[in-house]
Amino acid sequence: MRFLRHLAAVVLVVGVVVAGGLAWNRFGAGSLVQPGPGLSLAPGQRALAKRLARDAPPGTSIVLRRGARPGQPGVIRIVKDGGMDLGLASMLDPVNLPVLRQTVIIEAGAAAGVVVLEIAYRRRRRARRRRRLTGATQTAAARPAAPAD
Amino acid sequence: MSGPPVPAVPDRAARAAAPRRRVAARTRLDFWFDAVLLVGFTLAYSYGFTGIGIHEWLGIGLGAALLLHLTLHWDWVLRTTRRLLSRRGKDRVIWLVNLGLLVAMTLCVASGVLISRVALPFLGIYPLAGPFWSRLHTLTAEITLGLVPVHVALRWRWIVRVGRRLLGWRPAARAPGEPAGRAAGRVR
Numbered sequence: 001m002r003f004l005r006h007l008a009a010v011v012l013v014v015g016v017v018v019a020g021g022l023a024w025n026r027f028g029a030g031s032l033v034q035p036g037p038g039l040s041l042a043p044g045q046r047a048l049a050k051r052l053a054r055d056a057p058p059g060t061s062i063v064l065r066r067g068a069r070p071g072q073p074g075v076i077r078i079v080k081d082g083g084m085d086l087g088l089a090s091m092l093d094p095v096n097l098p099v100l101r102q103t104v105i106i107e108a109g110a111a112a113g114v115v116v117l118e119i120a121y122r123r124r125r126r127a128r129r130r131r132r133l134t135g136a137t138q139t140a141a142a143r144p145a146a147p148a149d
Numbered sequence: 150m151s152g153p154p155v156p157a158v159p160d161r162a163a164r165a166a167a168p169r170r171r172v173a174a175r176t177r178l179d180f181w182f183d184a185v186l187l188v189g190f191t192l193a194y195s196y197g198f199t200g201i202g203i204h205e206w207l208g209i210g211l212g213a214a215l216l217l218h219l220t221l222h223w224d225w226v227l228r229t230t231r232r233l234l235s236r237r238g239k240d241r242v243i244w245l246v247n248l249g250l251l252v253a254m255t256l257c258v259a260s261g262v263l264i265s266r267v268a269l270p271f272l273g274i275y276p277l278a279g280p281f282w283s284r285l286h287t288l289t290a291e292i293t294l295g296l297v298p299v300h301v302a303l304r305w306r307w308i309v310r311v312g313r314r315l316l317g318w319r320p321a322a323r324a325p326g327e328p329a330g331r332a333a334g335r336v337r
Contacts (some may be wrong), residue, residue: 006223010216017255021285030280032288091200099197107191107298114302121239 172314179221180311186214187301194294205261205268212258219251243303250296257289 024032090096172180192199193207218227229244260282264267269276301308 005218007216007220009223010219012250013219014216014255017252018259021256021259022253024285025279025281033280033284091203092198093200096198100192100195103191103195103294106294110295110298111302111305114299117306118239118303118305 174312176311177315180315182214182218182221183301186211186218187297189214190297191294194290202267205265208258209260209268210252212262215254215258239303246299246303247252248298250293250300253289253292253296257283257293260286260289 188213189207193204193211196204199207226247229240233241233244263276263282264278264286265274265276266278
């Protein structure tokens with residue numbers, strides 16, 4: 001029961017964060033992505049571009065030829081750069097191990113940095129406390145004893 | 150009548166022979182579950198190695214695991230949030246890092262679901278993709294990559310302590326004068 005109550009609270013918090021993301025997309029998407037100039041095409045060319053975009057193999061981009069104007073022939077240029085390849089054939093390929101190694105190095109480096117900082121912070125705090133204690137003991141020893149009644 | 154003499158400080162042999170302090174089941178669960186989460190995130194971030202299919206399914210699994218991880222530590226969240234102003238600086242840093250990680254990882258998983266090209270279409274769901282979600286996914290993944298090691302490293306003493314006991318790096322002994330009941334208790 002307690003677990004379910006906690007889970008409900010967590011789902012609520014996560015829901016609020018996701019709603020924040022949706023609101024960002026709705027009202028302030030421009031802060032993250034700037035809209036491009038868009039492809040200005042004649043109606044026939046637009047239909048052709050749509051068909052090409054649908055049927056083209058992965059990695060195909062359709063761009064407007066430099067200096068071309070809508071309505072002219074040869075406005076559309078097809079670029080194949082292979083950027084959209086899903087790479088379903090190269091899962092866990094040893095050839096790509098450097099990618100994993102790089103992630104591990106970044107994580108290990110950041111973690112090591114935090115550990116070093118934490119140790120340095122703790123040592124400094126301990127040294128300060130020790131100095132304060134030593135100072136207090138010396139002050140107490142130097143103080144003349146109260147006269148006995 | 151007195152019993153056999155008990156040495157005040159156990160010698161090395163006695164210390165080695167002493168039973169290892171038992172690690173509570175909940176601590177063991179936390180340790181292994183968090184380790185799996187770390188490995189899972191590292192693999193999921195290495196998109197070029199795993200390929201998109203594993204990346205997406207792993208990401209969805211990480212989303213579910215994140216919910217469970219937060220649920221298991223919800224008591225800590227409430228306790229620390231309540232005492233946020235009266236706590237030490239380090240606790241406040243941990244709280245802030247965890248909050249940042251919660252927001253970044255949640256948005257990362259949510260945007261990843263929205264731009265899914267393999268996992269959701271496989272289930273017959275065609276999510277709405279867009280440049281905003283792609284950019285948000287990349288951005289939050291990078292933030293998460295920065296915060297995950299910090300989140301882990303801020304608890305490195307606990308990890309080393311529990312890891313030593315679980316992996317048997319060094320036989321642990323009861324401290325002199327420590328009662329057996331306490332020694333068998335939780336290690337936190």
